[in-house]
Amino acid sequence: MKVLLNSMPINRLIGIFPIRPQRAYDIIDRAYQACLGIAAERETLLRAVVSMELLSGHSFLGHLKYDARSDVTQVNEIAMLPGDPLMPDIWRRFPNY
Secondary structure (H helix, E strand, O other): OOOHHOOOHHHHHHHHOOOOOHHHHHHHHHHHHHHHHHHHHHOOOOOEEEOOOOOOOOEEEEOOOOOOOOOOOHHHHHOOOOOOHOHHHHHOOOOOO
């Protein structure tokens, strides 16, 4: 995997290491599946999913996840601190509430 990640061509890899071409592709497929699993596990922790158009950057429908662990009273108190609601979302403590 290390040589593949460093952009070594598969033909060269097969020449250096004693493996069949199909074995090289099997290793690549297994690594790809592992990467998908890691990405899926990470994305389950995200609180929102938004679809974006690649070229224009236009965002489509966003889906917020409900966080049952949040304390509504605490969030409301912090969200109403002086100046917080007037700040741009990027600087707010709880912009998603």
